[in-house]
Amino acid sequence: MSLPNHGANAHHVYERLGITMPKTVIDFSENVNPLGAPSFVKERWESYVELITTYPDPLGEPFLSAAANYHGVSKERVIVGNGAAEVFASLAKRYEHKRAVIIHPTFSEYEATLSTYHVDIKEIIAIHALPMEEIKREIEFADVIYICRPNNPTGFLAPLEDIKNIAAYAKKHTCEVILDEAFLDFVDELESFITLLKEFPNVIVVRSMTKMYAIPGLRLGYAIANEHIIQDIRSRMPHWNSNAIATTIGAECLKEENYRFQAITFAKKMREEFNEFLEKWNCTVLPSVTNFLCFQLPDSTYSKDFFEYLLAKGCVLRHTENFKGLNGLWFRVGMKEKSQMELLQKEMTTWFEENSSS
Ligand SMILES: Cc1ncc(COP(=O)(O)O)c(C=O)c1O
Structure with a gap:
């Protein structure tokens, strides 16, 4: 089953996988500034x-x-x-x-x-x-x-x-x-x-x-x-x-200097917090300087199950099937608002606990 080549427009992913799209979805596959337009x-x-x-x-x-x-x-x-x-x-x-x-x-x-x-x-x-x-x-x-x-x-x-x-x-x-x-x-x-x-x-x-x-x-x-x-x-x-x-x-x-400073500071904070969370669960994280990061599960044979579990919970990660060298075994997560990052961590924690051997 080939998944869409780009992040964002999450409904395409649900359609391709035949998973019912929950009413509320947070699209972590999108990597624009979560603070919204100036x-x-x-x-x-x-x-x-x-x-x-x-x-x-x-x-x-x-x-x-x-x-x-x-x-x-x-x-x-x-x-x-x-x-x-x-x-x-x-x-x-x-x-x-x-x-x-x-x-x-x-x-x-x-x-x-x-x-x-x-x-x-x-x-x-x-x-x-x-x-x-x-x-x-x-x-x-x-x-x-x-x-x-x-x-x-x-x-x-x-x-x-x-x-x-x-x-x-x-x-x-x-x-x-x-x-x-x-x-x-x-x-x-x-x-x-x-x-x-x-x-x-x-x-x-x-x-x-x-x-x-x-x-x-x-x-x-x-x-x-x-x-x-x-x-x-x-x-x-x-x-x-x-x-x-x-x-x-x-x-x-381009005149919004203060906005840019806030966005950089916020993305860095969210990235560092999420990085720490992932490492706690023994995931492999690629060091990122920007507003998204890429990680792999401790056992990547569970990647598909993990991805679909989160979709069902309304958390859309960016799959990496069309990224040569990553082959679907990694996930990219765009940084979002604090409450949304916390929700993702909560859903992921549940999955990690239920699949503790993974
Ligand atoms: C690395 C990279 N370059 C360029 C683009 C395209 O940006 P734009 O929205 O300005 O067309 C994207 C969009 O995802 C991107 O990821």
Whole structure:
């Protein structure tokens, strides 16, 4: 039985498994900021309505300028997308019939979008650290390498020094590097590769606004790279690709410094508490720097039973069946409000007690 390739939209998981969906469900498979969108969104919501009566700015203003300012780059080096997902879809065409390297387990859209354009994909499996020698060997034959940092689903933050090494080696071998920083907001802007882009014109950094600002329904993301690459991506984007409400709200979101600080602090606290709980029950936990973490049961042969038990209790974890290298034996949990994390721990405790040999 194949399960959906993405988290969120929990009803699909219940439908596929034929499990009755309880009235109340907490979707831990989703990994957006549990604190919800910044408060100004609700407060000013009515004022956004008038934006729908005219066409939006084709370049994504006012967000384009706000993102450029936020990162200290020129507007010509930024492209706004209808979510980072649209940027990936548009980028994939750039590598049509070429050769790409993807480091797994990771976000499935890299492979999905590249496959549409008949890209020859070389997979590298790396859960705990980047295998630098293997990566360098593959770069010599590749046109592009995709790296998710911090990685989804493991939460692993590859050292910036390793990424610089890879970028330099790739530059020498005319290979581009796509760095997905969709979850970097939960770490520290100082960890971003954006400040190094001038040195590495072969690197494209992709960012998402939907995770940190809890606006996945609005769709907003962007990429920063050298001007030629940005023009090339733009040439394949539909006109008016980003909507006026998203770009207006997105520009305001970037001013929310205090909100970001609270979100980072909260995610860290929830992650540490949950990590401690998992270790108490002898689970293996992957060290994560972001707002989700990945774990495995002490005996992973019980994984399916455990997953379905929690579904029946209304707790939806992210299965890892489509994550190469994790093969369904791990679970990803997005951090939620304190009471929801406590409820998950309560249900898991019951399962652990009933299956104490597992
Ligand atoms: C690593 C990663 N990058 C990008 C995206 C897409 O983000 P967006 O909502 O901006 O399209 C996701 C969504 O889950 C993701 O996990």
